[in-house]
Amino acid sequence: MQITEISIAKLQIPLIRPFITALRRTEHVEDIVVILKTDTGHIAYGSAASTPVITGDSQESIIGGLQLLANKFLGASLDNYENILREINISLVNNNSAKAAFDIAIHDLVAKGMGIPLYKFLGGGKPEVKILTTISVKDVSEMVADARLFISQGFETLKIKVGLNPDEDIIRIKSIRDAVGDSINIVTDANQGWDAKSALNIIEQLVSGKVNIAMVEQPVKAWDYANLKYVRDNSKLPIYADESVFGIRDALKIISENIADGINIKLMKSAGIYAARGIYDLATSHNIPCMAGCMLESPIGLAAMASFIVSRANIHFVDLDPITMIKTNPVIGGVILNGATLSLSESPGLGIEHIDGLQTVATRAL
Numbered sequence: 001m002q003i004t005e006i007s008i009a010k011l012q013i014p015l016i017r018p019f020i021t022a023l024r025r026t027e028h029v030e031d032i033v034v035i036l037k038t039d040t041g042h043i044a045y046g047s048a049a050s051t052p053v054i055t056g057d058s059q060e061s062i063i064g065g066l067q068l069l070a071n072k073f074l075g076a077s078l079d080n081y082e083n084i085l086r087e088i089n090i091s092l093v094n095n096n097s098a099k100a101a102f103d104i105a106i107h108d109l110v111a112k113g114m115g116i117p118l119y120k121f122l123g124g125g126k127p128e129v130k131i132l133t134t135i136s137v138k139d140v141s142e143m144v145a146d147a148r149l150f151i152s153q154g155f156e157t158l159k160i161k162v163g164l165n166p167d168e169d170i171i172r173i174k175s176i177r178d179a180v181g182d183s184i185n186i187v188t189d190a191n192q193g194w195d196a197k198s199a200l201n202i203i204e205q206l207v208s209g210k211v212n213i214a215m216v217e218q219p220v221k222a223w224d225y226a227n228l229k230y231v232r233d234n235s236k237l238p239i240y241a242d243e244s245v246f247g248i249r250d251a252l253k254i255i256s257e258n259i260a261d262g263i264n265i266k267l268m269k270s271a272g273i274y275a276a277r278g279i280y281d282l283a284t285s286h287n288i289p290c291m292a293g294c295m296l297e298s299p300i301g302l303a304a305m306a307s308f309i310v311s312r313a314n315i316h317f318v319d320l321d322p323i324t325m326i327k328t329n330p331v332i333g334g335v336i337l338n339g340a341t342l343s344l345s346e347s348p349g350l351g352i353e354h355i356d357g358l359q360t361v362a363t364r365a366l
């Protein structure tokens with residue numbers, strides 16, 4: 001099987017309500033999609049989310065990275081796909097979102113070539129997973145209303161975004177816990193918005209107030225390993241690293257220096273499934289719990305991450321929720337949501353049949 005055509009397209013999906021974190025506010029998913037076609041008639045998809053405040057990757061830089069990868073891999077044979085996956089990673093430094101999109105498309109293609117769903121290619125398992133959903137950081141009353149709505153929709157785990165104001169954050173978390181009761185799991189994500197002192201102060205208030213929180217994600221700046229470790233060493237709640245872990249070298253540092261209790265793996269940070277497998281295996285071999293995360297991205301990337309994790313036992317939280325936030329789903333096939341359960345397709349590869357609303361920006365063919 002040979003890659004004979006590569007297209008790059010924009011995909012914008014409006015959200016039901018704005019997505020607001022300590023790092024950004026947006027009203028759309030802004031994906032760049034790569035479409036691979038082969039001499040055997042297969043069509044495969046990969047996607048990258050533009051999140052400059054987290055990855056540094058803008059839509060323009062993702063398109064640039066994908067053009068470079070397209071130039072390199074147009075005409076490539078899929079016979080040695082392991083080599084292609086490895087070469088994506090060494091073809092350019094950084095640009096992890098562009099690499100992730102290409103890596104996802106290659107995985108889709110390989111599984112399609114074998115005639116099996118990607119989740120079976122990656123390890124099998126049951127083709128469904130329960131996901132959490134995220135409450136954007138807003139006024140307390142709005143966050144409580146969102147929490148009630150999400151519980152009524154069937155979600156059993158809520159992720160509360162905080163990090164804009166430590167004094168208000170404690171009220172946000174306590175009010176949501178009071179509103180939803182003790183049967184609902186709650187995690188919090190400060191998206192780097194606290195310093196070590198505020199983080200430990202909030203955690204102490206939650207613990208002493210018996211406010212049950214399953215874990216705290218990325219309390220301090222991504223680069224501030226010393227304070228992430230300080231919080232972890234002095235916290236009675238588990239601390240997960242998100243923006244502090246992109247690739248396997250970050251994971252190695254976090255694990256070997258006991259900097260965090262768990263790792264949030266995202267394809268846009270790792271540069272795709274190939275590298276995410278390495279992070280997962282490293283963490284699992286050291287008994288470090290993992291979380292499956294995502295950026296605000298389309299159901300294409302969610303299908304890829306879901307395919308990777310359904311067979312993997314060391315995934316303790318599944319944050320693949322942008323599908324709950326979009327007004328309409330332009331991706332036909334792939335994953336579907338029923339209540340809080342994300343179900344994967346049994347069709348080959350990612351199972352995506354068609355994507356509505358793609359705006360092509362470049363095409364190269366043999």
Ligand SMILES: C[C@H](N)C(=O)N[C@H](CCC(=O)O)C(=O)O
Binds near residue numbers: 054189191242
């Ligand atoms: C969308 C997901 N629930 C989430 O919260 N991911 C964020 C970052 C997403 C973004 O800003 O696009 C996270 O875990 O920090």
Ligand SMILES: [Mg+2]
Binds near residue numbers: 191218243264
């Ligand atoms: Mg996070």
